[in-house]
Amino acid sequence: MSDLMKVSSNPHVRSKVTTSSIMLAVVIALLPAAGFGIYNFGLDALILIVVTVATTVCTEYAYGKLMNRKTTIGDYSAVVTGLLLALNLPSSAPWWIGVIGGVFAILVVKMLFGGLGQNFMNPALAARCFLLVSFTSIMTNFDCDTYTGATPLAALKSGEGVDILKMVVGRTSGTIGETSMIAIVIGACFLVLLGVIDLRIPGSYIVTFVLFLCLFGGHGVDVAFISAHLAGGGLMLGAFFMATDYVTRPITKAGQYVFGILLGILTGIFRIFGPSAEGVSYAIIIGNLLVPLIEKATLPKAFGFKGGKRA
């Protein structure tokens, strides 16, 4: 009997794409940024990354065991969360920062709300903001063996000149994974080519942000200023890896553009008018909270309906 004659219930065509294959692709895409971070900041960065990833995975495993649920560490989502969180920490942070952040991200933000797919905000970013509010001095201390002084964005904010070439390559201070624009873009290209993410959110995010800078940045259309803002801080990492998180982005296509535009405006407001130099993580978290609203407003109309009524 041929396959065509088999009678079975749907789905009839099974995709090879699974949660774990997508998460694995994201982990691979983050490796260039992580690798450059380790090269840039040395052994401290490696230890912090390993500790954070181990914490997130162990927390998820322990939660599954304690609650008598099927353990979910096999889908690699905890690895992605841990890696993203570690890339958002300064290399000078002590190891227990990674542990607290990892436990908070997995336990409070993800598992207590029902695990992967139920979390209403990005766990890594929520943990970063938690740490930023709790341990402000540790989280904003970017001094390490290689670099001292302000991050490029902070220097930009106070009106000093910055070396854009160094910022694009990533030989500056900052969090472990955010410094190198090139490494992040390599990973992002890999994800786009695989079809894991598309450019709707990152594209509208970055374009809106650039427009905002031109309008309100105080420098007009200044290429050097704009490219410094694009290469500096967590914008690239946030736009490609965190705003595009499947769970916390809008499902509808129109909603994804709205989401990107919203993030661009919020990031612009935080960076230009806010007291601190960086605002990507807060922008994405606020955007995450607005996702249900965006989805409701951009619900596509069913075929044959016009303006809510049947045509």
Next chain:
Amino acid sequence: MSKNGKEGSYGGSSMERLYNGLVKENPTFVLMLGMCPTLAVTTSAMNGLGMGLTTMVVLALSNMIISLLRGIIPDKVRIPAFIVVIASFVTMVELLLEGFLPALYDALGLYIPLIVVNCIILGRAEAYASKNPVIPSLFDGIGMGLGFSFALTCIGAVRELIGAGEIFGLHIMPDSYVPCAIFIMAPGAFFVLAALTAIQNKIRINGEKKGRDMSKIQSGCNEDCMNCGEKGCSHRFYGASGSPEKESGNGRRGKNAQAVNADGKGRE
């Protein structure tokens, strides 16, 4: 009204009222009342305890006075009457605090006058004191106040311990401990309240598994389901006993709530 309508039939002894307020119907962890001061002033154990005890004094005294006046206050203006009584006590307590405990007065600030609209006090006046004799009402106020103080002190202690490494101002964490500042800010109140409520629920569920009676004492049920905010109360849908006879009574209540109100008042 039926069996529950009789005065004091569900009041129980004074000790039972205390236990009810502290554990079974803890205003913070079980009834989830008075969240505003709970979240706002518990930045330290001392502030929590101060707020709790201040509220307890007002709660016990206002419960007592309202219980004494329960035959005089007309049903239609009972809420303004309760508020006048409560506000008088809050004003006294405020002046006393300002005179004798200025540090606590400064720390609690705006939240002392706000005790007037604390829904625990108004809730106990409405649900218990206005229907029960003086002594049980007084002990109900003390029990509820103790439960509130206990909850606020717990929340304050946990927040102070994690957020500043201290309890009641005593430095108890080792010097190497880095305080987690978010816990003495507003979000920390939500984290701690949620965690403590979860622990309390766990204790209740474990107790039920072992066969202990952990249900709330139906202290305030006057079978007036139209004006009762008690969530998860089965009376609302199934009548007091769930029997068909009761259900027909339910229908009557739904249609003529006003008439039943008058009826309910008549029982006194």
